[in-house]
Amino acid sequence: MDDAAAVLGRADFFDMCTDEQRAMLGFASDRQRVDADEVVYKAGDVPKGAYVLISGTLKARHEGPEAGKPYALSEPGSVISPTALILDKPRPVTITAVTDCELLFVPRTAFLKLLRNYPDLAQKAVQRVERELNSYLNALDPLRRKMKGR
Numbered sequence: 001m002d003d004a005a006a007v008l009g010r011a012d013f014f015d016m017c018t019d020e021q022r023a024m025l026g027f028a029s030d031r032q033r034v035d036a037d038e039v040v041y042k043a044g045d046v047p048k049g050a051y052v053l054i055s056g057t058l059k060a061r062h063e064g065p066e067a068g069k070p071y072a073l074s075e076p077g078s079v080i081s082p083t084a085l086i087l088d089k090p091r092p093v094t095i096t097a098v099t100d101c102e103l104l105f106v107p108r109t110a111f112l113k114l115l116r117n118y119p120d121l122a123q124k125a126v127q128r129v130e131r132e133l134n135s136y137l138n139a140l141d142p143l144r145r146k147m148k149g150r
Helices: 002-009 012-016 019-028 108-117 119-148
Strands: 030-034 039-041 049-055 058-062 071-073 093-097 101-107
Touching: 002 019, 002 049, 002 101, 012 119, 019 101, 019 108, 049 108, 101 108, 108 119
Parallel strands: none
Antiparallel strands: 030 101, 039 093, 049 101, 058 071, 058 093
């Protein structure tokens, strides 16, 4: 549990949590090994939570006609799909291990329970997700303008 709380402490997304809250999430989290070339989840899947990269390198690839180049995630503490902690929606990317990886899976149910018990944390989480969604939507603006020009 302490080890998982330390992993969460290195993840920017969880900086909104107190040490005690990270310890509670760490207790509910699950450490996982993923082999190179193994798919963590596919575009269209609805993950039941988020993943924190402990070690290794992952590749994220958007699917569909607007897909760009895949990008790598190799920074320990990177949170994969933090919005999946709150939103029960399909993901737009496929996440695949490039190398053997170690991940910490944080279940949505545990995060939502924590939010119910700590309303101030819930407000911080909503603000963080709003910022991330706005950033994502702003990144799509050039594509949207290009599509309207056709």
